[in-house]
Amino acid sequence: MNLSNSRPKILIVYTGGTIGMIEDPVTRSLRPFDFSHLIDNVPKIQMLDYDIDNIQFDPPIDSSNMSPKHWSDIARAIEENYDQFDGFVVLHGTDTMAFTASALSFMLENLHKPVIITGSQLPIGEVRTDGEENLITALQVAAARDINGDSMVQEVGILFENYLWRGNRSTKMSADNFNAFKSNNYPPLAKIGLGIHFNEDALYRMPNKRPLKVRYNLDANMMFVTLFPGMTQSTLEYVVNTPNIRGIVLKTYGAGNAPQEVWVTDTLRSAIARGVVILNVTQCVNGGVHPSLYATGNSLAEAGVISGYDITGEAAVTKMMYLFGMGLPAESVKKYLNFSLCGEVTIH
Numbered sequence: 001m002n003l004s005n006s007r008p009k010i011l012i013v014y015t016g017g018t019i020g021m022i023e024d025p026v027t028r029s030l031r032p033f034d035f036s037h038l039i040d041n042v043p044k045i046q047m048l049d050y051d052i053d054n055i056q057f058d059p060p061i062d063s064s065n066m067s068p069k070h071w072s073d074i075a076r077a078i079e080e081n082y083d084q085f086d087g088f089v090v091l092h093g094t095d096t097m098a099f100t101a102s103a104l105s106f107m108l109e110n111l112h113k114p115v116i117i118t119g120s121q122l123p124i125g126e127v128r129t130d131g132e133e134n135l136i137t138a139l140q141v142a143a144a145r146d147i148n149g150d151s152m153v154q155e156v157g158i159l160f161e162n163y164l165w166r167g168n169r170s171t172k173m174s175a176d177n178f179n180a181f182k183s184n185n186y187p188p189l190a191k192i193g194l195g196i197h198f199n200e201d202a203l204y205r206m207p208n209k210r211p212l213k214v215r216y217n218l219d220a221n222m223m224f225v226t227l228f229p230g231m232t233q234s235t236l237e238y239v240v241n242t243p244n245i246r247g248i249v250l251k252t253y254g255a256g257n258a259p260q261e262v263w264v265t266d267t268l269r270s271a272i273a274r275g276v277v278i279l280n281v282t283q284c285v286n287g288g289v290h291p292s293l294y295a296t297g298n299s300l301a302e303a304g305v306i307s308g309y310d311i312t313g314e315a316a317v318t319k320m321m322y323l324f325g326m327g328l329p330a331e332s333v334k335k336y337l338n339f340s341l342c343g344e345v346t347i348h
């Protein structure tokens with residue numbers, strides 16, 4: 001890891017989450033506090049020889065309240081400060097962190113600076129907090145340079161405990177463990193131990209450096225439909241025919257399989273004929289969709305359901321929000337779902 005000669009300039013965007021929470025003395029539940037408290041609790045930050053500035057959400061929010069409007073606020077903070085800073089650290093609740101990381105990876109087109117999202121399982125004011133380490137390491141990752149003096153990380157990442165993961169490959173895996181995130185289908189971008197060891201082969205590099213272009217328009221008319229044995233015809237018809245829905249992430253079994261009953265494929269086929277895009281994503285934690293492996297998967301492909309390969313649900317839904325948000329017709333959305341736009345999916 002190399003640091004450039006000049007002091008790294010890092011902007012912290014504090015959105016809320018457990019990392020900045022304190023206990024309400026009356027109700028004893030956790031509620032967000034303001035950023036000055038956060039910095040007061042991490043005096044070690046002063047030991048990093050960085051220029052650090054911050055922007056905070058007012059009020060800071062629990063990430064269960066995140067919405068595309070908040071993603072735009074984060075993206076705007078990055079866009080407005082893009083030239084003045086070497087990197088960005090976003091402090092965020094863990095609950096929807098993987099959705100935010102995925103959304104930002106699509107919205108921040110041509111990103112070539114680090115956007116490192118982190119948070120914690122325990123509030124930063126608590127003795128056993130994981131927040132202090134996560135924040136300090138996120139700042140160091142955002143400041144890291146490669147041998148050419150360029151930013152080591154040029155994408156959206158999630159830094160949590162011992163790993164840096166690609167944002168749009170990540171999923172929250174645990175509500176308890178300090179190692180709360182994982183990319184089940186992609187190697188870590190860095191391992192954090194005594195040192196920060198980057199896996200340079202896994203880091204994303206844009207083929208050409210172009211100016212940052214932020215896409216603020218997202219179409220939130222999306223839904224997840226999770227198959228389960230016993231799902232009735234009327235339930236499937238009801239959800240698939242939800243008014244205004246443009247995209248459905250269909251969570252299927254195993255390698256992308258669904259019951260072969262005619263009403264299943266007929267219901268999906270008629271939604272697709274109306275212009276709804278249906279993306280097949282496996283319910284399995286690891287691996288992806290192989291539509292031609294079983295007849296049960298093939299019937300979905302024949303009905304016009306698109307393969308999501310090994311994409312996460314978080315990346316699948318935000319990718320469709322982004323593609324439809326650009327005003328693309330269904331046929332073009334389907335085309336782009338078959339491409340990796342920023343490292344979110346493996347397509348052989």
Ligand code: ASP
Nearest residue numbers: 017018062063093094095
């Ligand atoms: N509910 C919190 C949030 O996502 C949990 C956390 O930060 O870990 O904002």
